[in-house]
Amino acid sequence: MALRATISKLELNVADMVRAYYGSHNLTVARHPSETEERMMLRVLAFALYASEGLAFTRGLSTTEEPSVWEKDLTGTILTWIDLGHPDERRILQASGKSEKVVVLCYGGNASQVWWQGVQAGVARAQNLQVLAVNPTQVQELARFAQRNMVLHVTIEEGTALVSSANDSVSVDIAVWR
Template sequence: MALKATIYKATVNVADMDRNVFIDSSLTLARHPSETEERLMLRLLAWLMNAHERLVFTRGLSAEDEPEIWLMNDHNGIELWVELGLPEERRVKRACNRSASVVLYTYNGRAAQIWWQQNQSKLAQQENLSIRFIDDQQLKALTQLASRSMTLQATLQDGTIWLSDQQNHLELRFTDWLVNGKLI
């Protein structure tokens, strides 16, 4: 018998001061049996970072030709492709060719650093690609907020994310490795 996904529900309030975006949303996240809770929470954080009323979670790990999250335009074109982890360069290039903008959220400290050293020069050629890294300590703190039913408030300003639930308050910051094809 195949294992089933675990369903997480998140009620989120996002105040993105940099983009002037303010959204209240109820999200449903399906955690694939092979997915870690850290990765699930990074998916949620990626959604918060790019919050938009049409931003949706895709089939993710279950679909090779889809990102984790995407934003489609009115003509079924992909405006934003959000990827997680350490994908092969070929997959990133394909995403950049299919979407107006691609954001890759990397994690897993040492492995991510090695991956970046190996792929940096090739990926920097993609003008619509941004790569953001979150360190292990911050990801572990983020994972402490995980629960099957979450209510989260997120405020984003000047590259800092303040995230809180009823009991915890976090301040998170990604390290930008690449912004729109420019090395940082």
């Protein structure tokens, strides 16, 4: 018998001071059986960082043709492609050709630095690529918020996202590598 995804309901309130975006999103987050709580909450953080009315979670780990999060317009054109972790050079270049903006959000500490050094030259021609990194310790702290029903408030300022719930908060530093 195959394991099923764990479903969480999320009310996400975003105050992005950088983009002057303020919005509330009622989301359903499906956590694949092989996905950790850290990775699931990183998807939520990625959603908050690029929040818009058209942004959506994809099928994620269950398919390799889609990123973790994306935004499409009404014609089906991919506006924003957000991958987590360490995608290979070929995947980044393909995503760059398919979408207007590609974002890779790394969370592996030293492993992320080694990955970036390895693919940096190969993806140099991808003009629409942005690479961000977060501290793995802060991602572990973020995992404390993972519940079946969540209400989170995310305040984004230059280089930092403050994620808070009713009785806890975590500050996540976001380093821009490219």
